[in-house]
Amino acid sequence: MVVINSALLAKKFPQLPVNDVDSLVNQFRRFDIDGRGQIDQKDLVKVIQEIGEGQSYDQIRATIKTVDINATGKVEVDEFLEIVSKLREGGANAPTSGKKVIQVKGANQNITHSMNDDERSEFTAHINSVLAGDAHIGDRIPIPTHTMQIFDECRDGLLLCKLINDSVPDTIDERVLNVKSKLSNFQIVENNNVAINSAKAIGCSVVNIGSQDIMDGREHLILGLIWQIIKAGLLSKIDIRLHPELYRLLEEDESLEAFLRLPPEQILLRWFNYHLKAAGWHRTSDVKDGENYTILLNQLAPDLCSKAPLRENDLHARAEQILQNAEKLNCRKYLSPQSLVAGNPKLNLAFVANLFNNHPGLDPLEEVERPELPDTEGDREARVFALWLNSLDVDPFVNNLYTDLQDGLILLQAFDKMHPGIVDWKRVTRKQPLNRFKQVENTNYAIMIGQHLRYTLVNMQGADIVDGSPTLTLGIVWQMMRENITQTMKKLSKSGRDITDMEMIRWANDTVQRGGKTSRVGSFKDPSFKTGVFVCDVLNGVRPGSVDYAMVSRGTNLEDAKLNAKYAISVARKIGAVIFVLPEDIIECRAKLILTFIGSLMAIDSAGKV
Numbered sequence: 001m002v003v004i005n006s007a008l009l010a011k012k013f014p015q016l017p018v019n020d021v022d023s024l025v026n027q028f029r030r031f032d033i034d035g036r037g038q039i040d041q042k043d044l045v046k047v048i049q050e051i052g053e054g055q056s057y058d059q060i061r062a063t064i065k066t067v068d069i070n071a072t073g074k075v076e077v078d079e080f081l082e083i084v085s086k087l088r089e090g091g092a093n094a095p096t097s098g099k100k101v102i103q104v105k106g107a108n109q110n111i112t113h114s115m116n117d118d119e120r121s122e123f124t125a126h127i128n129s130v131l132a133g134d135a136h137i138g139d140r141i142p143i144p145t146h147t148m149q150i151f152d153e154c155r156d157g158l159l160l161c162k163l164i165n166d167s168v169p170d171t172i173d174e175r176v177l178n179v180k181s182k183l184s185n186f187q188i189v190e191n192n193n194v195a196i197n198s199a200k201a202i203g204c205s206v207v208n209i210g211s212q213d214i215m216d217g218r219e220h221l222i223l224g225l226i227w228q229i230i231k232a233g234l235l236s237k238i239d240i241r242l243h244p245e246l247y248r249l250l251e252e253d254e255s256l257e258a259f260l261r262l263p264p265e266q267i268l269l270r271w272f273n274y275h276l277k278a279a280g281w282h283r284t285s286d287v288k289d290g291e292n293y294t295i296l297l298n299q300l301a302p303d304l305c306s307k308a309p310l311r312e313n314d315l316h317a318r319a320e321q322i323l324q325n326a327e328k329l330n331c332r333k334y335l336s337p338q339s340l341v342a343g344n345p346k347l348n349l350a351f352v353a354n355l356f357n358n359h360p361g362l363d364p365l366e367e368v369e370r371p372e373l374p375d376t377e378g379d380r381e382a383r384v385f386a387l388w389l390n391s392l393d394v395d396p397f398v399n400n401l402y403t404d405l406q407d408g409l410i411l412l413q414a415f416d417k418m419h420p421g422i423v424d425w426k427r428v429t430r431k432q433p434l435n436r437f438k439q440v441e442n443t444n445y446a447i448m449i450g451q452h453l454r455y456t457l458v459n460m461q462g463a464d465i466v467d468g469s470p471t472l473t474l475g476i477v478w479q480m481m482r483e484n485i486t487q488t489m490k491k492l493s494k495s496g497r498d499i500t501d502m503e504m505i506r507w508a509n510d511t512v513q514r515g516g517k518t519s520r521v522g523s524f525k526d527p528s529f530k531t532g533v534f535v536c537d538v539l540n541g542v543r544p545g546s547v548d549y550a551m552v553s554r555g556t557n558l559e560d561a562k563l564n565a566k567y568a569i570s571v572a573r574k575i576g577a578v579i580f581v582l583p584e585d586i587i588e589c590r591a592k593l594i595l596t597f598i599g600s601l602m603a604i605d606s607a608g609k610v
Contacts, residue, residue, distance in 0.1 A: 002037030004029070004077050013081050015089070024084060027051045028077050033182075038074035040182070042155050044083070053087050057147040063091040072185050073155075073215060104219040113220035118339040120219075121145045122347055123226050126333065127159070130166045136179045137162060151217040154226075156183055157191025160214070163226065164195065167233025168202045173563075173570035175551050188215060190574045197573035200391060201580055204228035207393040227346055234353035238264040238271075240373070245362035247371050249274055256371050261468075263399040265349065271356055275299040288343040290318045297325045300361040304328040315341045331355050382470070384580040384593055385477040388484070391578060392417045401477065402468035407434045408442025411465070411476070415449050418484055422449060439466045447476070455479045478592060485599035492606035501595065508538050508598050511605065515541030524591035524598075531555030532564025532586055535597065539568060542605045543575045561587045572597070577604050 010021045031039045045060045102115045128142040178187035192211035240246045281295045297305035305325035312318040319337035326332045334350040382401040389398045394413045398404045416423040429438040443462030464472040489499045517537040521528045532555045540547040555561035565583035572579045577600040585593040
C-alpha cells in the first residue's frame with residue numbers, strides 16, 4: 001500500500017486548510033480500492049461529486065482537463081488535491097449545455113471545435129434507450145442527457161462497441177471485449193481498437209480518430225463517431241431486399257438497376273416525397289415549418305395523426321404537436337421542437353429513417369409484382385473494396401462502388417494517396433457535374449496510371465468504369481487494394497520488395513507453427529479456411545495469448561465455423577488490424593478477401609518487429 005504524507009501535501013497546497021487536506025486524503029483513500037495511491041480518471045468526476053464540492057458535472061470535468069494527468073489515466077493524490085483546489089477557486093468554464101452549439105477544445109488547447117448540443121442530447125437519449133439492461137454496461141444507463149458525461153462513458157470503448165452491435169448486429173463478437181469494472185490502459189486500448197476497426201467495417205469514416213482520442217474523451221470526435229454508428233444502423237434497413245415494397249418508389253422509365261444504386265438517403269427522401277405526392281401536397285420543400293411532417297404522419301396513420309398542427313401558427317407549438325403525433329406511432333425520437341424548427345439535418349434524417357423503419361406505409365407487393373432482383377454475387381467484394389477506399393479518406397464517401405467511381409475522381413484520389421504525386425491534377429476535370437466526355441477522360445487517365453503501375457487491364461477502357469461495369473470496376477479496384485497491401489509489406493520488410501501470394505501463405509503457415517499449432521493451408525483457395533480454425537491459429541502466432549481457445553471449436557459444422565470466423569475477425573481488430581471481411585467470406589473461402597485478412601495480420605506482425 002502506498003503511504004500518503006498528508007503533512008507534505010498540506011505544504012504543497014497551502015490554499016487548502018490542513019483539516020481539509022486530511023479529510024480529502026481520507027476520501028481519496030476510500031476510492032483507492034487497491035491501495036496504489038491512484039484512482040481512475042474516468043471515476044474522478046463521480047468521486048468529487050460524492051465528496052460534496054457542489055459543482056456541476058461539466059464544471060468538474062472542465063477543471064480536470066486543466067490538470068496535467070499522466071498518460072496512464074490514473075489520478076494520484078496530489079493531482080486530486082490540485083483539482084479540488086482549482087474548483088474551490090472557481091474552476092474552469094464548462095461548456096454551456098442548452099446552447100445550440102458548444103465550443104470544445106481539441107487535442108491542441110489553442111484549437112476549438114463546434115459541437116451541436118441537440119445532437120449530443122438526442123444521441124445520448126438513443127443510447128439510453130437501446131443499451132438499457134445490457135449485461136455489461138446496463139448499470140451506467142441512463143446517462144444524463146444534459147451533461148457531457150456521455151463522452152466519459154465512452155472512454156473504455158465498451159459503450160461504443162455495444163452501440164455498434166445494436167446498430168449492425170453481430171459486427172463484434174463480444175467474447176473478445178474486456179468487460180471488468182477496472183481495466184488497465186492496455187485493455188482499454190484493446191476495446192477502443194475493436195470499436196474503431198469495427199466502425200470502419202460498417203462504413204464509418206474514422207480517419208482522424210485513434211484509441212487515445214477516445215480515452216481522452218475528445219467530444220467532437222466521439223460525437224461524430226456516435227452519429228455515424230447510429231446512422232449506419234438506421235440506414236441499413238432501407239434496402240429493397242428487406243422491403244420489396246420499395247419497388248413502388250421507382251419513377252416512370254427508371255430501371256430497377258438504377259434504383260438499386262441510389263444511396264439510402266436518396267431512397268428515404270423519395271419515400272417521403274412519395275407520401276406527400278399521394279396526399280396531393282406540394283406546398284413546401286422544407287421541414288422546418290412542420291407542414292411536410294404533419295402530412296407524412298397523417299398519411300402513415302390517418303386514424304392516429306391528424307392534420308391539426310397545420311392550424312397552429314407558432315412553429316414551436318406546431319412542432320410539439322407533430323412530435324405528439326409521432327409519439328402515437330412510438331416514433332418520438334431524435335427531434336425536439338427546437339431542433340425540428342432549427343432544421344438540424346442529422347436529427348431530421350434520423351427521425352425520418354426511424355419513421356420509415358417502423359411505419360413504411362407502402363402496400364405489400366403481390367407475387368406477380370415482385371421484381372427479380374439481380375444476382376448479388378460480387379456484392380460482398382464490392383462492399384469490402386468500397387470500405388477500403390473510404391479508409392484512404394477519399395472524398396466523397398463511397399456508398400456504391402459502381403456508381404461512385406464513374407467520374408474517375410475517387411480512383412485518381414486513391415492512386416494519389418497510394419503514390420503521392422503520381423496524379424497530374426491539371427489533367428483532371430473536377431468541377432461538377434461532369435458530362436460523359438469528361439468522365440471518360442478522367443477514367444481513361446486512371447487506367448493509364450494503372451497500366452504504368454503494371455496492373456492487368458487488358459481491353460479495359462474508361463467507358464467501362466463510366467458505365468459501371470461490375471466485373472471491370474471490381475478488377476481495377478482489387479488490383480489497387482492488392483498493391484496497397486504489398487506496399488505496406490514493402491515498407492515494413494527488410495527486403496523492400498513485392499510479396500507474392502505464396503509468400504503470404506508461407507508466412508501464415510510459419511506463424512501458425514510459431515504459435516505452437518499445426519494447421520496448414522496450401523493457397524488462399526484452400527478449403528481448410530472453411531472451419532475458421534486456421535485464421536485463429538495465425539492470430540495466436542501473431543499475438544500469443546490473444547486467442548482464447550476455449551472459444552474456438554473444430555468448426556466442423558456451418559454454425560461453429562461461422563462462430564470461429566466471427567471470433568477471429570474481432571480478435572484481429574482487437575490487436576489493431578483493419579479487417580473488412582465478414583465471417584461468411586472466410587467460411588466460403590473467398591480467396592481475395594481472405595488475402596486481405598492475412599495481409600492485415602502480416603502488417604500488424606511486421607509493425608511489432610520494427
